[in-house]
Amino acid sequence: MNRVIDADIVVVGGGPAGVNAAIAAGRSGAKTVLIEKYGFIGGMSTAALVYPWMTFHTTDGKQVIKGIAQEIIDRLMEMNASPGHLRDTVGFVHTITPYHPEVYKMLAVDMLKEAGVKLLLHSFVDKVEVEDNRIRSVQLTSKSGRIDVRGTVFVDTTGDADLAYLSGAPVLQGREGDKLTQPMTMKFRMRGVNLAAVKQYMLDHPDEFYEKTPFSELKDLPLSGVMGYFKHWQEANLPINRDQVLFFTGPEADEVLVNTTRVQGLDGTNVEDLTEAEELGRKQVLMVAEFMKTLPGFEKAAISAVGAQIGIRETRRIQGQYTLQASDVVQGRRFEDVIARSGYPVDLHDPKEKDVKVAWVAGDGAYDIPYRCLLPQKIENLLNAGRCISTSHEALATTRLSPSCMATGQAAGSAAGLAVKRSVNPADINIQELQAVLIADGALLS
Template sequence: MRERYDVLVCGGGPAGIMAAVAAARRGARVALVERYGFLGGMSTAALTLPLMTFHASRGEQVVTGLPQELIDRLVARGGSPGHVPDPIGFCATITPVDPEALKSAHLELCLEAGVELLLHTQVVGADVAAGRITHVLALAKEGLRRLEAAVFVDTTGDADLAARVGAPFEYGRPEDGLAQPMTLLFRIAGVDWEPIARYAAAHPDDFVLGCDPTDLAHLPAPAIAGFFRLVAAARARGDFPLERDRVLLFATGRPGEAIVNMTRITRADGTTSSGLTRGEVEGRRQVAQVMAFLRRYVPGCSRVELIQTGTQVGVRESRRVKGQYVLTGRDVVSGASFPDSVARGAYPVDIHSPSGVGLEVIPMAPGTSYDIPYRCLLPTGVTNLLVAGRCISAEHEALASARITATAMAVGEAAGTAAALSAMAGVEPGQLEISTLQKALAAAGASWGKAQEKGGPG
């Protein structure tokens, strides 16, 4: 089967959804390829919730446009309370969402925009001629499909398409090539936040707190990071053999429910089936260990029950495409601005140790946000390919911020808009005038960069 599109988006995660919808709204014929029977990527398949973060620490909203439209839809149907202050204080806001409501909202956005959905389909090959992708081969239920397009967008998270067509990439941290660990997130019922709040109030130095612990149980979306001493005590007794130093719980919005982010699978490669298999096996073994620890050690959790694990293990980091510019850790922390900015981020550098139990946080000054330049979306060596999501061109440290869901969605909207503008104008994405792209993003309500506040394009 041979099919032709203006824009082909490969990967239906947060970035891919935004890219496909943005491109379709610009009038392009768009197809979105996704291996699962639903959309959402890590946010729905891996339960990487709540969403973080739409705001800088002083309250400025840096992610708007299509991502905010998605949240507005969820709030209207009761699938999210909207943006609320982060009780942990790690970032400015968190956005709890119901993953099932999120799946439905994703489909609605795509179908209303006219995106052709190719679910249960996975890209397995591609051909390149004179530095351009001519087509990809996708494995569907009925067999191989040959999908042609003027512009391709890689939102697979792992840069699968970019790697297949020979675009250069990096993997892991420079000193040893290790990527951040995988985590199998899971959902529990039976959490009593009152004892947790009382314990935190009595032992505030044992927690990372962004709120008064006496208010914790009465927040619309309680969350806790801590119980460091309880974790250390359990490890000393052999009751917590995981490479993790804290309890991390996020309420879902339903009484007594929480997402648990505590498993840690190090040295597993998210770009190989063997690495993912090890992540799934080890992750589910660790879920049982965490459940036993919570019931035995943690106040308010003695009666918790496991109600859901992620459809797949969560992958924080894998391939990072080498683009025309590589976003640096210094860019993130210093709040860098770029003339070709197309999206913004404000999440701190958050590195889960690839080889141990720790968590490295590189602080940012209050209110800091940073620009993500268009050049980070343009791989070298392939002229009609854009990337978005956690596989953009960035250093290990920079990706530890830019990988976060809200930022990935903002970059996805930019990539899809650029893809449509390029395809409709008959130019390569690298030849697109940045002012044209920035004006289009501004017209769609997207916050594309700091220069926008000073009267830049649009």
Template structure:
């Protein structure tokens, strides 16, 4: 089944990797997708909802493969409809069943003809004359070399790009610290209506799968009313701690986002291990607190924890263009655009002291992401997609959401297939040709 040489190899099977592998395979490239876990999905497999397919005016900003995946989940009753929101920092929420997403995304990839190699990760790269020619993959078989005409780094952390010698930056510019991490978890035996009624900062109302009426499906708020308890029990180091959660089925919170681990480097194996340990220790305290003090969660228990803490920021590859916070806020448009985004700048303080947002100020409340952001300087036969693209730390706080990552992955997959077919470096491609294919594929650019 597996070959040693492919047209395109995609490293990382998260949301960006799924879209990259699908679009490249559909463009008639022979594709290998390499994933460290036993499933595809990445952050989406944690239960985190897809946010901001739409801008604040209700206009859809992202479609293409991301929307195709949602529609398949809708058909199989594995996701709720897109739900417009108001009053908070989100423009829309799309609740998903993470286990079904793993299944559906895998089916789509296999139907396209893509090969998938699980339990494997890139650990080395061969670069000659600034051109990436092969990678080394580690798994139970040992070390294996794979060749390709073009590679796509969708590892999130820019691992392949780093091994290839690509230049990169990490964390915020003044001190290198990255945004805080979050360990998500799912809870069962939840009285969802009682719990969600306590938090109304950003109400999301719909009927869950299997439900018989609509009610508030989302928690977006603070634990301020329990500040004394949080301080006494040393659950969190700061008052007014945030909590986000949501459900798509009765009697469960499909995801809860409140555990926060700060001042750790998610691209360092040692610090990442420390973050995982700290996150679970914090989680234990959180569960005891929720059971004892939060109405509707008295009987709640953990039904799953994702395979890895959620990392918001690590390496950002130096590309031919660096997207800035100013570009995001001003809603800048680019001739070589390959994706759009309408999400705010959402920064989780690297020292764990809360979070803050900055909204897009342009009339259409969206901005373009140019092709140059996914093309590393100097290294050829390599593209990047997802949260490791070329941005400032501030801009990353907007581009890192899953619909945006999928839009970038779809564009990278098309570009990689063209590069492999034409036998030219990705940086030399005609961007207009990529844009035309994206439009025909249902992408919104």
């Protein structure tokens, strides 16, 4: 007979969205469980080395994401594990936020414990019990056997909409037509990098770097990221379908995180495709690292870390009560049921080609994410947060970023807490009450 754990709120997926959802749910007073398949917290931010977090601000520098996400940054700064929000010297966004992943792993656990959350690591959800359009329990495979976790409200922060999919809620994947998704990337770190030499080369050869690089300010800014080395990349002619090098500095003074590999055409929800992606990604890491050693400033550099898994930008997403569109993003649309905002542009990595399609946010530089995007169809006691909320393929290219996921996670956890408190389904909570809770907890909704 399976072991049974009872809770008010069950959060599945321990990435940035899940951490913030569980903290918010726990703080509401509800008995909360967070389930994570790895032996550590952080999701793509730690398992796949997604770094830095970008962005908490608009292109003009107005902060639009705070709340629990900002609490995490503040506490990391107190622990000397983040410099806070820095100017993006790539020039793509206004700010990026470096952090030390190993410290984040432990800080997240500390904050979950402070909120009274029960954490279950090494636990894989492979079955969902549904009755009358409501999830009754999720079933885990673990080292200690099968476990049933029963709850009143469930929050899916798996990134892949696993809980929604297993429960029978309608989901979509990829773009319309061929259903292809944005490419995967195996990220890795290098140490022994001479960042002063990198910056000097940028100043001496601005034509080899991204056109929005803030060269006029670069001498006085800490180097936080670099996109370019166009000539070197073209001459190397590596069998990787992109057109430049991209890396970010830190967390150590001689260290960078390289975001340059690209694995296309594979399905992140198919185990055989994922197996192939891991192989291809790691082969590309070795190839790119050898190339990087030919760049000015990288002569003595070496690989210091590779992701525990390949980074996944897109898989399944729910069909919700509303589907956020790219037009909503670029027009900076406002919604009455706003529960989060974002200033990150549409940043769509083509599923087949080299290019990245970018569309900037108009108006005040931010757009609203409505509560209805967190509510799947059919399943009445389920909320989604993170990159599997209800969006189009194009709009997902902005909502998938970690700070946005943190914000929707906090909203989902707070909404779940209200649903339990009021004994109603998540779709029936008072949106003004939810917004008041979020604002009181530091979220920015205007």
